[in-house]
Amino acid sequence: MNTLVMESGAPAEAGSPPDFLFTSSQGCIRAYDLGQPISTPACEWSLLERQIVQALAAAEAAGQANPLLVGAFAFDPAEASCLYIPGRYERGERTAPQATPPLANQVISVQSTPAAAEFKASVSSALDAFAQGRLSKVVLSRKLSLQLSKPAEPEQVLARLMTQNPNAFHFSLPLGQGRLLGASPELLLRVSAGEVFTHPLAGSAKRGSEPEQDKAVARELLASRKDQHEHKLVIDEIRRVLAPHCRVLAIPAEPSLMSTDTLWHLGTPIAGQLHAEQASVLSLACQLHPTPALCGYPTDLARQFIREQEPFRRALFSGIVGWCDSQGNGEWAVVIRCGVLDGHHVELFAGAGIVAGSDPAMEWAETGTKLGTMLKALGLGTEVAL
Secondary structure, eight states: EEEOOSSSSSSTTTTOSSSSEETTTTTEEEEOOOOOOOOTEEEEEEEHHHHHHHHHHHHHHHTTTOOOEEEEOOOTTOOOOOOEOSSSEEEOOOOOOOOOOOOOEEEEEEESSSSSHHHHHHHHHHHHHHHHHHEEEEEEEEEEEEEEEEEOHHHHHHHHHHHTTSSSSEEEOOSSSSEEEEEOOOEEEETTTTHHHHOEEEEEEEESSHHHEEEEEEEEHHHHHHHHHHHHHHHHHHHHHGGGGGGEEEEEEEEEOOOOOOEEEEEEEEEEEOOOOOOOOOHHHHOOSSSTTTSEEEEEHHHHHHHOOOOSSTTTSSSSEEEEESSEEEEEEEEEEEEEEEEEEEEEEEEEEEEOOOOOOHHHHHHHHHHHHHHHHHHTOOGGGG
């Protein structure tokens, strides 16, 4: 994407940070003048759809040729969305802002919710549910609450995330209190001119510190029956949702490897062509969300298990973030490798997919590895997550 397009309103001042930002391999969306959010939960889809259609129509009437909807949906469809129709936006190449060394910050206090013992007990409960045939997979997560000696600066944290993870989906979204930031490795869905693409990830392993060790970790992950099973649950569910909407849907027979700076993942790139005048990216994304990669399988039973076991509300964590235009095109990524920054207070989140054969201690360690992405961007040691 080599052009910069401004929709409506005066140009942004040089160097002024956007109110909302989303980047991908396709480019960057920078949005300004967000106004009031649309907070209707996704479960009230008829009302939410009407509100979005009306807001897009109002933006067109105000002079925007192709207005956007930007923002995020919560993990639980019964919880509030955080969606905006920006007064103006830019589409262009994604360029990482200049990342400066993190400030010398200190952790005044840190708390994991749940603590290690409780998290491992929940994993054991999940294993019992698998043995009884009630569940096939569930994703369990934890929240890390940090109090810092100096306020975290969202712009600089985002710049470091973009430098650390240049191929990720980066996002920055204002909340009622604080700002959601992240560098997600996973695309939920992209639609462009009738072409649909998704790249689900499920099955992970911590990267090795030495090249040969790292290669061995990757080989072991690719050969792991446990991780292959976890991944297949995700692919089968995505096939079930997308196939009726597509005249062509190409799904590789086996997953492939993809990596971040800290983890290897099993991933499957899925491409298709929608039927003429088929559903928009927004309606399809909401049908897919949450996939078994973020919730579990069967979805409703896994979500109920999470409600019973997790002692905090996920809110936007493991929801979806992105954008769509008035023509039904857009991109939505899953809200992982993320945190909410609010001055001296920071909340970070990480989850692990639990299936038969999972080890409670290893799943706890995996959440610590995933928290490392945000901790590093904050200039803090990964030992904070232990």
